[in-house]
Amino acid sequence: MPEPCRLSATEAARQMRAGTLAPEELLESCLGRIAAREAVVHAFVHLDADAVRAALARACEGPLHALPIGVKDILDVAEMPAAYGSPIWQGLRPRADAAAVAWARAAGAVVLGKTVTTEFAFRKPGPTANPHDPRRTPGGSSSGSAAGVADYFFPFAFGTQTGGSVIRPAAFCGVVGYKPSFGLIPRAGVKLLSDGLDTIGVLARSVADCALLAGAAGRRDLGDPDLRPPRPPRIGLCRSPNWPHAAPETQALLERATTTLGAAGAFLTTRELPDAFAALNEAHRLVMLAQAAGSLGWELLERRTQLSDGLREQLEWGAAQPAAALEQGLATFARLQAAFPEVLEGLDILLTPSTPGEAPLGLESTGDPVFNHIWTALHVPAVTVPAGEGPNGAPLGVQVIGRRGEDAAVLTWARWVAAAMG
DSSP: OOOGGGSOHHHHHHHHHHTSSOHHHHHHHHHHHHHHHHHHHOOEEEOOHHHHHHHHHTOOOSTTTTOEEEEETTBOOTTSOOOTTSGGGTTOOOSSOOHHHHHHHHTTOEEEEEEOOOGGGSSOOOSOOBTTBTTBOOOSSSHHHHHHHHTTSOSEEEEEESSSTTHHHHHHHTSEEEEOSTTSSOOTTBOOSOTTTOEEEEEESSHHHHHHHHHHHHTOOOOOTTSOOSSOOEEEEOOOTTGGGOOHHHHHHHHHHHHHHHHTTOEEEEOOOOGGGGHHHHHHHHHHHHHHHHHTHHHHHHSGGGSOHHHHHHHHHHHTSOHHHHHHHHHHHHHHHHHHHHHTTTOSEEEEESSSSSOOBSSSOOOOOTTTHHHHHHTOOEEEEEEEEOTTSOEEEEEEEOOTTOHHHHHHHHHHHHHHHO
């Protein structure tokens, strides 16, 4: 029998309902794993084991009863520190949970602790290392959440995505990452970066676990992705306008996926985005930075010396953009969001790379979101599932994209792809 900390959330919940696993066993197994590995992984910015044990005793009954979760330190948790990855906010202890955390706790979840984020969920990394190879980045900005799931600290966790901050770290760490349709999970209580892009997502070790946590946090029925669909999917293979950034291992991965998914019965066709969608590369940067300058206005105006040089420069560039440029960027978003359903005509999903390649060596960067930010700007659901390893043994993933609002279907097809890819 596997250690309880290695169980998926759905399996742990099943065993607890059956009475074959005690909630205390699951929690103590997770805490034991953390004690053994946190000095290597550095997933947490806050963990109080005694407080977590007390929280377990008060946990509500519900679909998440007694399941431990990690919470990215961009989402507030009542009476836990919230620094947002910055020295500016050290010492802050919010009185209330972010809405997503509140609804997860109402469903019975136990918040294990706050996980490492990059500075304001932008680019400056924290200390988290990739559990598969501590010399490599875990990705970001949801660094601690991805690494904690991958190293069995908790079965699932909240992250956020403005560019690629759920999908990229999930792929680099070899776990499942789900960025829902924009707005599916409420953002109240989140330290906002970009109002038009920020999306709360979840990281887990199975697609079904993602559906379980996101469904509770968003108060939606996202179905059971483990139920086998009545037919194989119709998949559009989409290299995207950023294919030149794909490393050899990613190019080979898409070829292998084509062969594997076809052999499993999927209908496959090439389906590239029309040329107009390349405009999202520039529009994403402009909207993100112009809106970030507004969201972090107090920090930029009153605490600018405590911002990293890189973030301060980017915020100053965003603040210098004329209002008309931001309006044009948002208009580009709206125009291409409206055009995207036609791209999927006759298909269930697109399959596209999750990352340019393996997680890079070094912890000074969290990697390139070049295969993620277009989908974030389109506000569509995206799921990355593990799909093998690169030449250095580091994880690779493939990304499943669907229509906005069709999250339950996208999760079902992502589970099908994950099973077919092995």
